[in-house]
Amino acid sequence: MEVFVGIEHVNLKIRNRVILADLSWQIAKGEQWLLNGASGSGKTMLAKAIAGLGRVSGQIKVHYVAGSTLPASTLYVPQWLQFKDKQGSSSFYFQQRFNSADAENTITVWESLLEYATRIHRSEAKAQLLLETFGLWSRKDAPIIQLSSGEHKKLQLIKALLYRPQFMILDNPYTGLDVQTRTCLNEQLEIACAGGMQLLIVSNDAAIPGCINRFASLLDGKLVTSNEPIAVKQQTNLDYQLPYFLQQAPVLAVEELVSMRNVNIRYGEKQILKDLNWCVKAGEKWLLNGHNGSGKSTLISLLTGDNPQAYGQEIQLFGRKRGTGESIWDIKKQIGFISPELQWYFEPGSTVFQAVASGLFDTSGLFRKLSLQQEEKTNELLKLFGLHTEANDLLTQLPLGKQRLALLARSIIKNPPLLILDEPCQGLDEAQTSMFNQVVELLCNTNRSLIYVNHFDHALPDFLSHELMLEQGIAIRNKPILEKEYT
Known part of the structure; x- marks a missing residue:
């Protein structure tokens, strides 16, 4: 097995509470993984650690493929899109999206995507194709702040697919997407993986792309791996009696x-x-x-x-x-x-x-x-x-x-x-x-x-x-x- 991602003896804590304990994991080249687990089990923390975001004890190494046409980098895509206005501020409040004066201070969908495409050396034609594929071309002139939460998610995923690095980590990518868009996303991920990209999806959803061939689950700070989907262990001791x-x-x-x-x-x-x-x-x-x-x-x-x-x-x-x-x-x-x-x-x-x-x-x-x-x-x-x-x-x-x-x-x-x-x-x-x-x-x-x-x-x-x-x-x-x- 040729290792693509090597994770050895990783420990993560939050305020003295152990989230991940002495975790080791190897992702082989060609493997596409789904990581699940109950809320609070540490999925997002582990995903960010693999992407080099945040402090972690232990060793994490990504062995990029030399000579690949894809960028030798890891892209972590969080649960929602974060954007800034024309002055560079990211401090928004909910009502701003419905006020025309505030919308004028926010770049449009096309301006945002075109700026990103230029920065990562991707063609305008490819950016337009992805907008059309995800049904956002009709919204290209809309200020980003006026998009719905689902449309924000689409734009975030379009940017990730436009970049298409050697390793992509998607944190709950289906959040807020309708059925049609979830299907479209899975199709695009399958195309990207067929072209050499490796994928880690963090999600408890069942509607995953067909290219996923390995499964992992976090339970009590430990990682369980399998060739088959793993059911998330659910546990709750909440009181259902209303006050x-x-x-x-x-x-x-x-x-x-x-x-x-x-x-x-x-x-x-x-x-x-x-x-x-x-x-x-x-x-x-x-x-x-x-x-x-x-x-x-x-x-x-x-x-x-x-x-x-x-x-x-x-x-x-x-x-x-x-x-x-x-x-x-x-x-x-x-x-x-x-x-x-x-x-x-x-x-x-x-x-x-x-x-x-x-x-x-x-x-x-x-x-x-x-x-x-x-x-x-x-x-x-x-x-x-x-x-x-x-x-x-x-x-x-x-x-x-x-x-x-x-x-x-x-x-x-x-x-x-x-x-x-x-x-x-x-x-x-x-x-x-x-x-x-x-x-x-x-x-x-x-x-x-x-x-x-x-x-x-x-x-x-x-x-x-x-x-x-x-x-x-x-x-x-x-x-x-x-x-x-x-x-």
């Missing part, structure tokens, strides 16, 4: 929580939503569906008060027309909200406790003193989600799955009548996803309403009652769910 303050949803004086009539949203030449009519009544549980870029993120922004184009539209929220004197905080106090962008842009200095408690005030971070009752609510939710032992840790120091659980707890701490959960299980393992959906079901057993976005059928709760499907901003399905079939 008392969440056992009854607030009763509102209106039947329709959301009412939209002939809503049209446009950015330049791009029609995002077209003649949309939609009504969400008390107690209804909606699946919001559609391909990446279909308009879901924009629609949600109209409901959460983050999009200024809501003014002048026929939109009523909680019985009141937008633009009739209500503040954004009047809207947000009725909604429990989570999205991938909320996690990306959240205040980095927040502890886990502060992140959860900030949901009481709809702020990114905690900036005021809590009452005793508010502290008790926060601690009850930390216990519910199994985060009480990490309450004083920085949110950013947690594994991504636990970061998401903290923000899920944040979304329900107000006991809101409406939950808007945009890809709420991104970064969660199977046990955490099951646990969260059970908690959501308990919350929705009252007259609470729900809008749920998810591209993975297996992660959807089975109590959804209605479906709105968007295609290029048009509602092609807007009705009760008669059968448990999701597209």
Whole structure:
């Protein structure tokens, strides 16, 4: 066996907690690997260590192939795209993506890709071909900040495939992608590996490219390898009993929580939503569906008060027309909200406790003193989600799955009548996803309403009652769910 990556006696710790213990691993030339494991098992830390990112004890050596036409380098592709504005700042907040003035300060999709192609000596034609392959060519003139989370992911993967190094490490590459794009990605990875690239995918997903021929799993700091897929060992001891303050949803004086009539949203030449009519009544549980870029993120922004184009539209929220004197905080106090962008842009200095408690005030971070009752609510939710032992840790120091659980707890701490959960299980393992959906079901057993976005059928709760499907901003399905079939 000719070794491509040699890993010997690697140890990794976080705050004196052993994550990886004396780990050794050899990746032979020609092998394509899938690495899985429960959330927090150390997958991302190991992937970054192999790519030379971060400190590690032990030895890691990549033996690049001399004379290869591919760059002799390792590319680590994180879970989401990180970008900067024209002044070089990467400090964004969620609402910026919907403000035209802020969008003008962000380079476009094509500008970003063309600059990258030039830097890595790739042709403009190849860059265009990949944009077309992933269905982003029509968005080439869009400012990056206006892309949906799925479109951000597409752009990130396009750049990785454009570079195509000798060794590519993809950390949860399917996060936020629709079924069509996942298939497209796997096809492109198979082409790249056939051309000499070696691949390590970090993922618990089953829909992997056919070129994967070796499997590894992390369990209790140890690595198990196989020629066959390895099931992730799931374990949880979480308490599913809701705290008392969440056992009854607030009763509102209106039947329709959301009412939209002939809503049209446009950015330049791009029609995002077209003649949309939609009504969400008390107690209804909606699946919001559609391909990446279909308009879901924009629609949600109209409901959460983050999009200024809501003014002048026929939109009523909680019985009141937008633009009739209500503040954004009047809207947000009725909604429990989570999205991938909320996690990306959240205040980095927040502890886990502060992140959860900030949901009481709809702020990114905690900036005021809590009452005793508010502290008790926060601690009850930390216990519910199994985060009480990490309450004083920085949110950013947690594994991504636990970061998401903290923000899920944040979304329900107000006991809101409406939950808007945009890809709420991104970064969660199977046990955490099951646990969260059970908690959501308990919350929705009252007259609470729900809008749920998810591209993975297996992660959807089975109590959804209605479906709105968007295609290029048009509602092609807007009705009760008669059968448990999701597209």
